[in-house]
Amino acid sequence: MDATTAHEPMRAESKTGVERKSDRELVVSRTINAPAHVVFEAWTRPELFQRWWVPKSFPVSLLSCELDARVGGRYRLVFGHEGSTMEFFGTYLEVAPHSRLAWTNDEEEAGPVTTVTFEETGGRTLVVVRDLYPSKEALDDAIASGSTGITAMPESLEQLDGLLASLDASAAPAPDEARG
Amino acid sequence: MVQCVSAGLDVSFAALSDPTRRGVLERLGRADASITDLATAFQMTLTGMRKHVRVLERAALVTTEKVGRVRTCRLGPRRLAEETAWMEDYRQLWDARFDELESVVEEFKRKEKVDGRDNGA
Numbered sequence: 001m002d003a004t005t006a007h008e009p010m011r012a013e014s015k016t017g018v019e020r021k022s023d024r025e026l027v028v029s030r031t032i033n034a035p036a037h038v039v040f041e042a043w044t045r046p047e048l049f050q051r052w053w054v055p056k057s058f059p060v061s062l063l064s065c066e067l068d069a070r071v072g073g074r075y076r077l078v079f080g081h082e083g084s085t086m087e088f089f090g091t092y093l094e095v096a097p098h099s100r101l102a103w104t105n106d107e108e109e110a111g112p113v114t115t116v117t118f119e120e121t122g123g124r125t126l127v128v129v130r131d132l133y134p135s136k137e138a139l140d141d142a143i144a145s146g147s148t149g150i151t152a153m154p155e156s157l158e159q160l161d162g163l164l165a166s167l168d169a170s171a172a173p174a175p176d177e178a179r180g
Numbered sequence: 181m182v183q184c185v186s187a188g189l190d191v192s193f194a195a196l197s198d199p200t201r202r203g204v205l206e207r208l209g210r211a212d213a214s215i216t217d218l219a220t221a222f223q224m225t226l227t228g229m230r231k232h233v234r235v236l237e238r239a240a241l242v243t244t245e246k247v248g249r250v251r252t253c254r255l256g257p258r259r260l261a262e263e264t265a266w267m268e269d270y271r272q273l274w275d276a277r278f279d280e281l282e283s284v285v286e287e288f289k290r291k292e293k294v295d296g297r298d299n300g301a
Contacts, residue, residue: 016275018267026270030278034285038292042284052284055276129274140209143266 023136026112028129036120039127040098043116044069054079069095075103110138195239200224201232205241205255212254215244 016030032039042048050065063080067073069092076089087107094102099118105111112131119126133139195201200222207213207221219229233253236242243256 016271016278018271018274020263020267028271028274030274032278032282032285034282034289038285038288039281042281042288048284048288052277052280055273055280057276058273127278136210143263 020139021130024133024139026131026133026139030127032125032127033123034125035123036098036118036125039125040101040118043101043118044095053077068092069101071095110134110141112138112142195235195241198232198235201236204232204236204253208242208253208255212252214250214252216250218253 016028019027021027042052044067046065046067049067050062053065054060054062060079060081063078063085065077067075069075071092071094073092073095074089075092076087079086079088088105090104090106090111092101092103093113094100094115098120100116102113102115104113110133112133115130115132117126117128117130119128131139133142196205203222204218207218213221215226215229215233218224218233219226222229224232233242233244237244237256240256240258242253244251244253246252
């Protein structure tokens with residue numbers, strides 16, 4: 001078993017696939033080593049969801065996470081980064097236990113509808129996340145803005161930090177800074 | 181080397197300094213178009229549009245292909261590279277996210293097993 005793994009040239013780096021399926025659709029897929037009901041729980045129970053949605057390697061924290069995973073139920077995520085916050089929210093359109101979820105992304109004007117499907121084979125689950133934008137322009141804009149949801153935020157906030165620092169510098173130094 | 185890079189940037193900046201050329205890029209972002217389409221859209225002569233397209237081509241922002249009498253323009257490798265870079269960022273985000281999901285479900289599976297035993301006892 002170990003020998004096989006060692007000799008396989010490891011497809012680890014391509015475990016997660018991303019593809020622009022059409023002008024207005026982005027598709028992400030990955031097989032998770034767990035049955036569908038377990039994976040589904042991790043997507044719908046806030047106490048589990050909040051433990052993985054923001055990867056630890058990202059300098060962003062999930063300050064609050066409300067998921068009412070029922071058709072018509074709302075969700076709301078608040079991210080924090082060095083004192084600033086950003087909210088993501090929307091409504092669940094479909095909730096089919098252990099097989100399918102869909103929700104709107106209402107924090108932006110032309111946000112996509114996200115559909116997630118869970119397909120179990122031999123105790124493993126293929127998870128496919130589809131972001132369907134209202135138009136080609138909307139997806140192009142999302143790409144052009146450089147925003148990947150949470151990844152763009154640290155940068156944009158750093159820019160804001162930089163701006164605030166330059167404003168500070170032009171004003172009288174704060175007492176703390178003068179001491180330091 | 182540094183000169184090569186800065187020469188490349190000069191070409192790009194020069195290409196992007198013109199509002200018509202920026203308009204052409206925006207339009208090609210929506211769909212490929214022939215020189216004639218572009219000339220009509222920007223109310224220009226064919227010769228004038230050909231010049232603009234040649235500048236964009238030199239900066240690798242646009243590529244063209246002549247089929248029969250029609251020269252079709254599309255976004256070039258540099259614009260496509262931006263999209264590719266974004267897709268890679270996006271993939272890395274999801275890859276990291278799914279790695280954490282794996283560890284959460286692992287723990288959940290173990291707990292489920294223990295709970296199952298408890299219930300059975």
